Amino acid sequence: MPSYTELANQPVLSQPIYEAGRPIEVVAREFGLDPTQVIKLASNENPLGPSPLGLEAARRALDSVHLYPDGGCTFLREKLAQHWQMQPNQFVIGNGSNEVMILLAQTFLRPGDEVVFGSQAFVVYKLATLMQGATPVEVPMPNFRHDLPAFKAAITPRTKIVFLASPNNPTGGTDEPEAILDLARSLPEHVIFCLDEAYAEYLDASADLRPLILSGRKVVITRTFSKAYGLAGLRVGYLMGSAEVCGLLNRVRQPFNVNLPALAAAEAALQDREFVQKTKLVNAQGIVQLGQGLKQLGFHFIEGEANFLAAQIPQAEEVFLRLQKVGVIVRPLKSYGMTGWLRLTVGTPEQNQRLLKELAKL
Numbered sequence: 367m368p369s370y371t372e373l374a375n376q377p378v379l380s381q382p383i384y385e386a387g388r389p390i391e392v393v394a395r396e397f398g399l400d401p402t403q404v405i406k407l408a409s410n411e412n413p414l415g416p417s418p419l420g421l422e423a424a425r426r427a428l429d430s431v432h433l434y435p436d437g438g439c440t441f442l443r444e445k446l447a448q449h450w451q452m453q454p455n456q457f458v459i460g461n462g463s464n465e466v467m468i469l470l471a472q473t474f475l476r477p478g479d480e481v482v483f484g485s486q487a488f489v490v491y492k493l494a495t496l497m498q499g500a501t502p503v504e505v506p507m508p509n510f511r512h513d514l515p516a517f518k519a520a521i522t523p524r525t526k527i528v529f530l531a532s533p534n535n536p537t538g539g540t541d542e543p544e545a546i547l548d549l550a551r552s553l554p555e556h557v558i559f560c561l562d563e564a565y566a567e568y569l570d571a572s573a574d575l576r577p578l579i580l581s582g583r584k585v586v587i588t589r590t591f592s593k594a595y596g597l598a599g600l601r602v603g604y605l606m607g608s609a610e611v612c613g614l615l616n617r618v619r620q621p622f623n624v625n626l627p628a629l630a631a632a633e634a635a636l637q638d639r640e641f642v643q644k645t646k647l648v649n650a651q652g653i654v655q656l657g658q659g660l661k662q663l664g665f666h667f668i669e670g671e672a673n674f675l676a677a678q679i680p681q682a683e684e685v686f687l688r689l690q691k692v693g694v695i696v697r698p699l700k701s702y703g704m705t706g707w708l709r710l711t712v713g714t715p716e717q718n719q720r721l722l723k724e725l726a727k728l
Protein backbone atom coordinates (compact mmCIF):
# COMPACT_ATOMS: atom_id res chain seq x y z
CA MET A 367 0.00 0.00 0.00
CA PRO A 368 1.55 3.35 -0.96
CA SER A 369 2.06 5.85 1.87
CA TYR A 370 0.70 9.39 1.75
CA THR A 371 4.27 10.54 1.07
CA GLU A 372 4.48 8.27 -1.97
CA LEU A 373 1.16 9.61 -3.22
CA ALA A 374 2.12 13.27 -2.71
CA ASN A 375 3.05 15.56 -5.59
CA GLN A 376 6.82 15.59 -6.03
CA PRO A 377 7.32 19.37 -5.40
CA VAL A 378 5.62 19.04 -2.00
CA LEU A 379 8.43 16.80 -0.83
CA SER A 380 11.11 19.35 -1.70
CA GLN A 381 9.32 22.29 -0.03
CA PRO A 382 11.54 23.95 2.56
CA ILE A 383 9.72 24.46 5.84
CA TYR A 384 8.77 28.08 6.54
CA GLU A 385 10.08 28.87 10.02
CA ALA A 386 7.87 31.56 11.51
CA GLY A 387 8.73 33.69 14.53
CA ARG A 388 7.70 31.85 17.72
CA PRO A 389 4.37 33.05 19.17
CA ILE A 390 4.35 34.70 22.62
CA GLU A 391 1.86 32.25 24.17
CA VAL A 392 3.83 29.20 22.98
CA VAL A 393 7.12 30.50 24.35
CA ALA A 394 5.45 31.54 27.62
CA ARG A 395 4.01 28.05 28.10
CA GLU A 396 7.25 26.30 27.16
CA PHE A 397 9.39 28.31 29.57
CA GLY A 398 6.79 28.83 32.32
CA LEU A 399 6.61 32.61 31.81
CA ASP A 400 3.81 35.15 32.19
CA PRO A 401 2.77 35.90 28.56
CA THR A 402 2.28 39.58 29.40
CA GLN A 403 5.99 39.77 30.24
CA VAL A 404 7.17 38.16 26.99
CA ILE A 405 8.16 40.41 24.07
CA LYS A 406 8.23 39.30 20.46
CA LEU A 407 10.86 40.93 18.29
CA ALA A 408 10.87 38.08 15.81
CA SER A 409 8.48 38.75 12.93
CA ASN A 410 8.94 42.43 12.03
CA GLU A 411 5.54 43.33 13.41
CA ASN A 412 4.51 46.81 14.50
CA PRO A 413 5.40 47.44 18.17
CA LEU A 414 2.77 50.21 18.37
CA GLY A 415 -0.02 47.71 17.75
CA PRO A 416 -2.64 47.97 14.99
CA SER A 417 -3.61 51.21 13.25
CA PRO A 418 -6.37 52.61 15.53
CA LEU A 419 -8.57 53.43 12.53
CA GLY A 420 -8.05 49.92 11.18
CA LEU A 421 -8.82 48.30 14.51
CA GLU A 422 -12.03 50.27 14.96
CA ALA A 423 -13.21 49.33 11.47
CA ALA A 424 -12.39 45.65 12.04
CA ARG A 425 -14.37 45.66 15.29
CA ARG A 426 -17.37 47.18 13.56
CA ALA A 427 -17.11 44.66 10.73
CA LEU A 428 -17.32 41.74 13.18
CA ASP A 429 -21.07 42.36 13.46
CA SER A 430 -21.41 41.32 9.81
CA VAL A 431 -19.34 38.17 9.71
CA HIS A 432 -22.40 36.03 9.01
CA LEU A 433 -22.03 37.48 5.47
CA TYR A 434 -19.32 36.60 2.99
CA PRO A 435 -16.80 39.36 2.36
CA ASP A 436 -16.84 41.27 -0.93
CA GLY A 437 -14.94 38.80 -3.10
CA GLY A 438 -14.04 41.59 -5.50
CA CYS A 439 -12.50 43.71 -2.70
CA THR A 440 -14.20 46.63 -4.48
CA PHE A 441 -13.75 49.40 -1.92
CA LEU A 442 -10.19 48.54 -0.97
CA ARG A 443 -9.18 48.48 -4.65
CA GLU A 444 -10.89 51.83 -5.18
CA LYS A 445 -9.11 53.34 -2.19
CA LEU A 446 -5.78 51.92 -3.32
CA ALA A 447 -6.39 53.31 -6.80
CA GLN A 448 -6.91 56.75 -5.27
CA HIS A 449 -3.89 56.37 -3.01
CA TRP A 450 -1.58 55.41 -5.88
CA GLN A 451 -3.27 57.31 -8.69
CA MET A 452 -3.86 54.10 -10.61
CA GLN A 453 -7.04 52.27 -11.67
CA PRO A 454 -8.96 49.82 -9.42
CA ASN A 455 -8.40 47.01 -11.95
CA GLN A 456 -4.64 47.41 -11.47
CA PHE A 457 -4.78 45.79 -8.00
CA VAL A 458 -5.13 42.24 -6.69
CA ILE A 459 -5.77 41.88 -2.97
CA GLY A 460 -4.32 38.89 -1.14
CA ASN A 461 -4.35 37.15 2.20
CA GLY A 462 -1.10 38.93 2.99
CA SER A 463 1.30 39.91 0.22
CA ASN A 464 2.54 36.35 0.67
CA GLU A 465 -0.57 35.13 -1.15
CA VAL A 466 -0.20 37.44 -4.14
CA MET A 467 3.34 36.11 -4.64
CA ILE A 468 1.99 32.56 -4.61
CA LEU A 469 -0.71 33.61 -7.11
CA LEU A 470 1.98 35.07 -9.35
CA ALA A 471 3.87 31.78 -9.25
CA GLN A 472 0.73 29.69 -9.84
CA THR A 473 -0.31 31.87 -12.75
CA PHE A 474 3.02 31.94 -14.58
CA LEU A 475 5.43 29.19 -13.53
CA ARG A 476 5.78 25.71 -14.92
CA PRO A 477 8.60 23.11 -14.80
CA GLY A 478 11.64 24.37 -16.67
CA ASP A 479 11.03 28.04 -15.83
CA GLU A 480 13.66 29.86 -13.80
CA VAL A 481 13.03 32.36 -11.03
CA VAL A 482 15.81 34.73 -10.03
CA PHE A 483 16.26 36.14 -6.51
CA GLY A 484 18.99 36.83 -3.96
CA SER A 485 20.69 34.09 -1.96
CA GLN A 486 19.34 35.67 1.26
CA ALA A 487 15.84 36.51 0.06
CA PHE A 488 12.39 36.16 1.62
CA VAL A 489 11.89 32.38 1.66
CA VAL A 490 8.44 32.51 0.05
CA TYR A 491 10.05 33.23 -3.36
CA LYS A 492 11.72 29.83 -3.18
CA LEU A 493 8.66 28.05 -1.79
CA ALA A 494 6.44 29.43 -4.55
CA THR A 495 8.98 28.51 -7.22
CA LEU A 496 9.57 24.94 -6.07
CA MET A 497 5.86 24.27 -5.61
CA GLN A 498 5.32 24.89 -9.33
CA GLY A 499 8.24 22.61 -10.20
CA ALA A 500 10.20 25.62 -11.47
CA THR A 501 13.88 26.25 -10.78
CA PRO A 502 15.17 28.79 -8.24
CA VAL A 503 18.24 30.72 -9.39
CA GLU A 504 19.80 32.23 -6.28
CA VAL A 505 22.13 35.15 -6.97
CA PRO A 506 24.97 35.32 -4.41
CA MET A 507 24.83 38.36 -2.12
CA PRO A 508 28.35 39.60 -1.28
CA ASN A 509 28.33 41.04 2.26
CA PHE A 510 24.60 40.20 2.25
CA ARG A 511 23.84 43.00 -0.24
CA HIS A 512 22.07 42.56 -3.58
CA ASP A 513 24.43 42.41 -6.54
CA LEU A 514 22.12 43.83 -9.22
CA PRO A 515 24.58 43.40 -12.13
CA ALA A 516 24.70 39.71 -11.15
CA PHE A 517 20.89 39.63 -11.25
CA LYS A 518 21.06 40.87 -14.83
CA ALA A 519 23.71 38.29 -15.68
CA ALA A 520 21.51 35.50 -14.26
CA ILE A 521 18.72 36.13 -16.78
CA THR A 522 18.30 33.41 -19.42
CA PRO A 523 15.62 32.63 -22.02
CA ARG A 524 14.03 30.44 -19.30
CA THR A 525 13.74 33.19 -16.68
CA LYS A 526 10.09 33.93 -15.94
CA ILE A 527 10.12 35.98 -12.73
CA VAL A 528 12.69 38.10 -10.87
CA PHE A 529 11.89 38.82 -7.20
CA LEU A 530 13.62 41.68 -5.42
CA ALA A 531 12.74 43.06 -1.99
CA SER A 532 13.91 46.51 -0.96
CA PRO A 533 14.41 46.68 1.97
CA ASN A 534 15.37 43.04 1.81
CA ASN A 535 14.31 40.52 4.43
CA PRO A 536 16.17 39.03 6.33
CA THR A 537 19.26 41.18 5.73
CA GLY A 538 17.61 44.62 6.01
CA GLY A 539 19.66 46.21 3.22
CA THR A 540 18.05 48.64 0.77
CA ASP A 541 18.81 49.17 -2.92
CA GLU A 542 19.03 52.61 -4.49
CA PRO A 543 15.78 53.53 -6.29
CA GLU A 544 17.77 54.35 -9.44
CA ALA A 545 19.47 50.94 -9.39
CA ILE A 546 16.10 49.19 -9.03
CA LEU A 547 14.66 51.17 -11.93
CA ASP A 548 17.70 50.34 -14.02
CA LEU A 549 17.29 46.61 -13.31
CA ALA A 550 13.56 46.77 -14.12
CA ARG A 551 14.23 48.56 -17.41
CA SER A 552 17.00 46.16 -18.40
CA LEU A 553 14.93 42.98 -18.20
CA PRO A 554 13.80 41.32 -21.43
CA GLU A 555 10.12 41.22 -22.35
CA HIS A 556 9.59 37.60 -21.28
CA VAL A 557 10.57 38.36 -17.66
CA ILE A 558 8.18 39.59 -14.96
CA PHE A 559 9.88 41.82 -12.39
CA CYS A 560 8.26 41.64 -8.94
CA LEU A 561 9.40 44.39 -6.58
CA ASP A 562 8.48 43.39 -3.02
CA GLU A 563 7.95 46.57 -1.01
CA ALA A 564 6.79 45.02 2.27
CA TYR A 565 8.94 47.49 4.21
CA ALA A 566 8.90 50.47 1.84
CA GLU A 567 6.85 52.66 4.20
CA TYR A 568 9.91 52.85 6.46
CA LEU A 569 12.06 54.41 3.72
CA ASP A 570 12.38 58.11 2.94
CA ALA A 571 12.69 57.37 -0.77
CA SER A 572 11.65 54.25 -2.63
CA ALA A 573 11.64 53.39 -6.32
CA ASP A 574 8.48 54.41 -8.16
CA LEU A 575 7.84 51.77 -10.80
CA ARG A 576 4.35 52.97 -11.72
CA PRO A 577 5.53 54.70 -14.91
CA LEU A 578 7.03 51.39 -16.05
CA ILE A 579 3.74 49.60 -15.37
CA LEU A 580 1.86 52.27 -17.31
CA SER A 581 4.28 52.06 -20.20
CA GLY A 582 3.53 48.34 -20.54
CA ARG A 583 6.64 46.83 -18.99
CA LYS A 584 6.18 43.55 -17.13
CA VAL A 585 6.56 45.00 -13.66
CA VAL A 586 4.48 44.26 -10.56
CA ILE A 587 4.79 45.72 -7.07
CA THR A 588 3.70 44.01 -3.86
CA ARG A 589 2.85 45.80 -0.63
CA THR A 590 1.41 44.77 2.72
CA PHE A 591 -0.72 46.00 5.61
CA SER A 592 1.24 43.71 7.97
CA LYS A 593 4.10 46.04 8.85
CA ALA A 594 3.67 49.83 8.97
CA TYR A 595 -0.14 49.54 9.26
CA GLY A 596 0.10 46.97 12.07
CA LEU A 597 -2.39 44.46 10.66
CA ALA A 598 -0.20 41.32 10.37
CA GLY A 599 -2.77 39.13 12.14
CA LEU A 600 -5.55 40.07 9.73
CA ARG A 601 -3.52 39.13 6.62
CA VAL A 602 -3.96 41.72 3.88
CA GLY A 603 -1.52 42.59 1.14
CA TYR A 604 -1.78 43.50 -2.51
CA LEU A 605 -0.17 43.48 -5.90
CA MET A 606 -0.15 46.47 -8.23
CA GLY A 607 0.40 45.87 -11.94
CA SER A 608 -1.28 46.09 -15.31
CA ALA A 609 -5.00 45.30 -15.61
CA GLU A 610 -3.99 42.29 -17.71
CA VAL A 611 -1.76 40.68 -15.09
CA CYS A 612 -4.30 41.45 -12.33
CA GLY A 613 -7.07 39.85 -14.39
CA LEU A 614 -5.03 36.65 -14.73
CA LEU A 615 -4.21 36.47 -11.00
CA ASN A 616 -7.87 37.03 -10.17
CA ARG A 617 -8.76 33.86 -12.07
CA VAL A 618 -6.44 31.86 -9.78
CA ARG A 619 -7.43 33.59 -6.53
CA GLN A 620 -9.99 31.98 -4.21
CA PRO A 621 -13.35 33.78 -4.43
CA PHE A 622 -13.21 35.06 -0.82
CA ASN A 623 -9.49 35.06 -0.08
CA VAL A 624 -9.53 38.17 2.12
CA ASN A 625 -11.84 38.08 5.12
CA LEU A 626 -14.41 40.70 6.01
CA PRO A 627 -12.81 42.35 9.08
CA ALA A 628 -9.47 42.37 7.27
CA LEU A 629 -10.91 44.23 4.28
CA ALA A 630 -12.62 46.79 6.51
CA ALA A 631 -9.45 47.29 8.55
CA ALA A 632 -7.23 47.74 5.50
CA GLU A 633 -9.59 50.30 3.94
CA ALA A 634 -9.56 52.36 7.14
CA ALA A 635 -5.86 51.89 7.89
CA LEU A 636 -4.91 53.18 4.46
CA GLN A 637 -6.26 56.58 5.56
CA ASP A 638 -4.39 56.44 8.89
CA ARG A 639 -1.48 58.60 7.83
CA GLU A 640 -0.86 59.75 11.38
CA PHE A 641 -0.29 56.19 12.57
CA VAL A 642 2.05 55.36 9.70
CA GLN A 643 4.02 58.56 10.36
CA LYS A 644 4.33 57.74 14.04
CA THR A 645 5.36 54.17 13.22
CA LYS A 646 8.08 55.46 10.91
CA LEU A 647 9.38 57.89 13.51
CA VAL A 648 9.44 55.37 16.37
CA ASN A 649 11.16 52.91 14.04
CA ALA A 650 13.83 55.36 12.94
CA GLN A 651 14.63 56.13 16.57
CA GLY A 652 14.60 52.42 17.40
CA ILE A 653 17.04 51.60 14.60
CA VAL A 654 19.48 54.15 16.05
CA GLN A 655 18.94 52.86 19.60
CA LEU A 656 19.45 49.21 18.61
CA GLY A 657 22.38 50.05 16.33
CA GLN A 658 24.19 52.02 19.02
CA GLY A 659 23.53 49.32 21.60
CA LEU A 660 24.83 46.57 19.33
CA LYS A 661 27.94 48.62 18.56
CA GLN A 662 28.61 49.11 22.26
CA LEU A 663 28.33 45.37 22.75
CA GLY A 664 30.78 44.86 19.89
CA PHE A 665 28.36 43.09 17.56
CA HIS A 666 28.49 43.58 13.81
CA PHE A 667 25.17 44.26 12.09
CA ILE A 668 23.92 45.20 8.62
CA GLU A 669 22.97 48.87 8.41
CA GLY A 670 19.39 49.25 7.26
CA GLU A 671 16.21 51.29 7.33
CA ALA A 672 13.59 48.55 7.67
CA ASN A 673 11.96 47.69 11.00
CA PHE A 674 14.63 45.13 11.89
CA LEU A 675 18.37 44.61 11.99
CA ALA A 676 20.37 41.47 11.20
CA ALA A 677 23.17 41.15 13.76
CA GLN A 678 26.11 38.76 13.90
CA ILE A 679 26.15 37.32 17.39
CA PRO A 680 28.46 34.52 18.56
CA GLN A 681 26.56 31.32 19.32
CA ALA A 682 23.41 32.85 17.88
CA GLU A 683 21.41 29.63 18.26
CA GLU A 684 22.25 29.39 21.95
CA VAL A 685 21.53 33.10 22.45
CA PHE A 686 18.16 32.66 20.69
CA LEU A 687 17.26 29.95 23.20
CA ARG A 688 18.53 31.80 26.26
CA LEU A 689 16.72 34.99 25.27
CA GLN A 690 13.46 33.03 25.13
CA LYS A 691 14.04 31.81 28.68
CA VAL A 692 14.01 35.43 29.83
CA GLY A 693 10.98 36.28 27.69
CA VAL A 694 12.55 37.85 24.60
CA ILE A 695 11.80 36.23 21.24
CA VAL A 696 14.06 37.03 18.27
CA ARG A 697 14.71 35.13 15.03
CA PRO A 698 17.73 32.97 14.21
CA LEU A 699 18.80 33.19 10.55
CA LYS A 700 20.43 29.79 10.16
CA SER A 701 17.73 28.67 7.73
CA TYR A 702 18.69 31.61 5.48
CA GLY A 703 22.29 30.39 5.33
CA MET A 704 23.25 33.00 7.95
CA THR A 705 24.52 30.82 10.77
CA GLY A 706 25.67 33.03 13.64
CA TRP A 707 23.15 35.77 12.84
CA LEU A 708 19.96 36.88 14.59
CA ARG A 709 17.27 39.11 13.18
CA LEU A 710 16.05 41.66 15.71
CA THR A 711 12.77 43.47 15.08
CA VAL A 712 12.75 47.09 16.23
CA GLY A 713 10.44 47.39 19.24
CA THR A 714 9.32 50.25 21.46
CA PRO A 715 12.19 52.09 23.22
CA GLU A 716 11.56 49.98 26.34
CA GLN A 717 11.54 46.72 24.39
CA ASN A 718 14.76 47.63 22.57
CA GLN A 719 16.40 48.47 25.88
CA ARG A 720 15.28 45.18 27.38
CA LEU A 721 16.66 43.23 24.42
CA LEU A 722 20.01 45.05 24.65
CA LYS A 723 20.18 44.50 28.41
CA GLU A 724 19.54 40.78 28.04
CA LEU A 725 22.11 40.54 25.25
CA ALA A 726 24.64 42.32 27.46
CA LYS A 727 23.97 39.87 30.30
CA LEU A 728 24.51 36.89 28.02
Ligand SMILES: Cc1ncc(COP(=O)(O)O)c(C=O)c1O
Binds near residue numbers: 488535562564590603
Ligand atom coordinates in the same frame (compact mmCIF):
# COMPACT_ATOMS: atom_id res chain seq x y z
C1 LIG B 1 10.14 40.84 2.27
C2 LIG B 1 8.80 40.35 2.67
N1 LIG B 1 7.85 40.24 1.73
C3 LIG B 1 6.62 39.82 2.02
C4 LIG B 1 6.28 39.45 3.30
C5 LIG B 1 4.91 38.90 3.52
O1 LIG B 1 4.16 39.64 4.36
P1 LIG B 1 2.59 39.47 4.43
O2 LIG B 1 2.22 38.16 3.83
O3 LIG B 1 2.28 39.55 5.87
O4 LIG B 1 2.03 40.61 3.65
C6 LIG B 1 7.22 39.54 4.31
C7 LIG B 1 6.87 39.13 5.68
O5 LIG B 1 7.62 39.15 6.61
C8 LIG B 1 8.50 40.00 3.99
O6 LIG B 1 9.46 40.09 4.91
